Amino acid sequence: MIYDVIIIGGGVIGCCIARTLSKYDLKICLLEKEAELASGTTKGNSGVVHAGYAAPREYIKRNLCIRGNKLYTQAAEELNFPFQRIGSFVVALEDSQIKVLEEQRRQGIQDGIPGLEVILDKEKIKYMEPNINDEVVGVLHAPTAGIVSPYEMTFALADNAATNGVKFLLNQKVRRIKHQDYTFTIKTKTQEFKSRNVINAAGLYAARISKLVGLDYFEIMPRRGEYILFDRNALHLNKILFPTPTKVSKGILVCPTLHENTFVGPNAQNITDKKDISTTEAGLKEILEAGRKLVPNLPVRSSIRNFAGLRAVPDTYDFIIDNTDIYGFINIAGILSPGLTSCFAIAEKVVEFLELLGVELKIKEDYNPRRLKPERFKDFSKEELDQKIKEDPSWGRIICRCETIPEKEIINAIHAPVGATTVDGIKFRCRPGMGRCQGGFCRPRVIEILSRELNIPYEEVTKRGEDTNFLIAKTKDLTLKEIEGGTE
Ligand SMILES: Cc1cc2nc3c(=O)[nH]c(=O)nc-3n(C[C@H](O)[C@H](O)[C@H](O)COP(=O)(O)OP(=O)(O)OC[C@H]3O[C@@H](n4cnc5c(N)ncnc54)[C@H](O)[C@@H]3O)c2cc1C
Missing domain, CATH: 1.10.8 (Helicase, Ruva Protein; domain 3)
Incomplete structure (x- = not known):
């Protein structure tokens, strides 16, 4: 059998693409090298659905983030995954930082981000987030920012896609790809698959997959981010708290989770080993110190786990979203932050690419966009x-x-x-x-x-x-x- 589309990689990006394409009358298969979906970057991140003001305007990830954020409301409603728009604060602790917040607000509003406001009234800030540092002088409030459980959402996407006919094959590491007569032959250790189109969503390994078809035009480096997770109910935050950003980073945040925990992190360490998700004493000290500037009473004694995630950083620092020169081969690579936020907008791009490739996109009569909420x-x-x-x-x-x-x-x-x-x-x-x-x-x-x-x-x-x-x-x-x- 020849598939219409094979997706390589079962992280949030691959699963979101699978779910988006599952509404069309296409034969689709997703290949994941691990035993479970969401085993890569999707497992270890902040779970923040960003409002979209942070990325520089020249990057495509900025627009995809703004669009992606908007698409969350309908997706969460259809797929019943936990998602809350609790809003974020970018926190200024010095007067000189206010101009950074004002500029983010100005550009954000121009780019269509709703509700952005700079709040300078300390009483109001403390009322909205009582745990914030007393030294706060102002915040940029983004009410559309939210929190999601990245892996629960990925499972919801996959379950809905599978119900609509997408085949998910786990433990299938793609090792070789041959392209001949408008057909890709994909080899894993145990099986061979054929497809007219291939979508490379292999996260940290996307450059390796791209090179299998001779496309050697980017590299992906791992950048580790460490976290400390606090016990449920040890601290209750209302808002996602970011420091005022610097030119290189959004900084270390303090954030609630949907399961009533709080975490602090991530830092940013360029490393070479794409499997190294260890945490370090120095890294944990760094994030605690940074977190305490936002929330001085971090409940350090109630820490229950440290963990780390690896960003897939491309040498362009922007998402690589390409309908490539190899007909039918689409690269969705270097999806660093805010990739989780952008996933629905990225999937829309894939649909556009397939249209350009002449794939017939007929909506299935029996397509069901809904997935029932798991009983709890x-x-x-x-x-x-x-x-x-x-x-x-x-x-x-x-x-x-x-x-x-x-x-x-x-x-x-x-x-x-x-x-x-x-x-x-x-x-x-x-x-x-x-x-x-x-x-x-x-x-x-x-x-x-x-x-x-x-x-x-x-x-x-x-x-x-x-x-x-x-x-x-x-x-x-x-x-x-x-x-x-x-x-x-
Ligand atoms: C520390 C950190 C914090 C972040 N915080 C946020 C945030 O708050 N908000 C936000 O929007 N984004 C955030 N991100 C970014 C977000 O996590 C990523 O954009 C997103 O998870 C990328 O998903 P993915 O599917 O591209 O990658 P992955 O989840 O890594 O999925 C790729 C999959 O491909 C599989 N694969 C690889 N090679 C092969 C092969 N040869 N054959 C078959 N399968 C293969 C892997 O096993 C993996 O499952 C953060 C990232 C990090 C690291």
């Missing part, structure tokens, strides 16, 4: 819950006590249209392991449920795919030598 224990009233437990007792078996996640939510995550197959897949879909104990109690139970539902032995259950197994064998099946690691 926490959303039910007591009466509803009693009824649910009566119908299915697994609603009453709490597996993760920190986040109150019952067995049924885990089972549903496994049997979603693009279901979870690993412990991390479960964690990012429905949160067991995200709480204060970070999985200490619930992990063995999650392994048990995955083994049962996927009908695989315990030893084959992994954290995040190949070579990340938790268990090697049943203790009773091992010899003493094996148990003691080879010493008798």
Whole structure:
């Protein structure tokens, strides 16, 4: 079979493109190298839907961000992913910074960003965000900025795309691409696929994929950003807080999450290893120090996790969105921040490119833009819950006590249209392991449920795919030598 479109990469960009194209009568497949979607940059970022005033005007990412922000309202409503427009403050702590805020406001309004205002009334600022530093002299308020859970949104996009016929294939690392007679032949370790068009959304590895078809015109470098996450309810922020930007960076922010945590980060370190998501003592000190300038009472003792994400920084510093010279090969590369915000606008560009390539874009009669909200224990009233437990007792078996996640939510995550197959897949879909104990109690139970539902032995259950197994064998099946690691 020959696909009309193959998308390489199952991050938020690839999944958003898949969902956008799923409304057309096309044969579409998405290939992802990892065992789960959203395993790359999409997993480790700030989750801010930016208003769009920050990027320089000469960059295409500025317009895509402004447009992308607007498209979130309809997408969140159709796909039922959690998203809140809580608004952001750019915080000035010195009078000299006010002119930066005024300029961002002026240009932002000219470019169609609604509601931007510079607030100089300290009482009003403190009322809107009581935790902000008392030294504040003014803020740029952007009411359209919001927060989203990047991976929950990616799963929503993928589930809806799959329901509308897109095929998602995991553990399929693209290794070779041949282009002949207007057809691409794509080889992974185990399979071969054919497609008329290819969309390269491979994040940090997009330059490598581009080179497979002989297009060697950009490089992608990893830039690491570290974070500290605080326990739920340790601090309640109303707003996303940015410092006044410098020429090189939007700076380190302090931000609430949709699950009532707060985080501080990210810093920006150019590194060379595209897999290095470690955190460093110096980096954590740097972000704490910066965060305290915005919120002096950061709840340091309630920190529950440090993590890092890698930006895919192109040598142009702008998004690379190209209908390339290789007919049918589209590069969507270097999607650094604000890529999450821009994804719906980027997907619109892909539709334009396919039209230019002469692909027939006929809307399917049975296209369904809606995805039902996953049922959550926490959303039910007591009466509803009693009824649910009566119908299915697994609603009453709490597996993760920190986040109150019952067995049924885990089972549903496994049997979603693009279901979870690993412990991390479960964690990012429905949160067991995200709480204060970070999985200490619930992990063995999650392994048990995955083994049962996927009908695989315990030893084959992994954290995040190949070579990340938790268990090697049943203790009773091992010899003493094996148990003691080879010493008798
Ligand atoms: C620290 C940090 C903070 C950020 N904060 C924000 C923010 O607040 N707001 C915002 O709008 N943006 C933010 N961003 C940017 C945003 O996270 C990215 O723009 C977005 O996640 C990029 O998604 P992607 O799909 O392009 O990349 P990825 O999520 O990396 O997806 C690419 C996928 O391709 C797969 N892949 C790679 N090679 C192959 C291959 N050979 N075969 C098959 N699959 C392959 C990878 O495994 C991966 O899953 C931030 C980024 C970082 C790092």
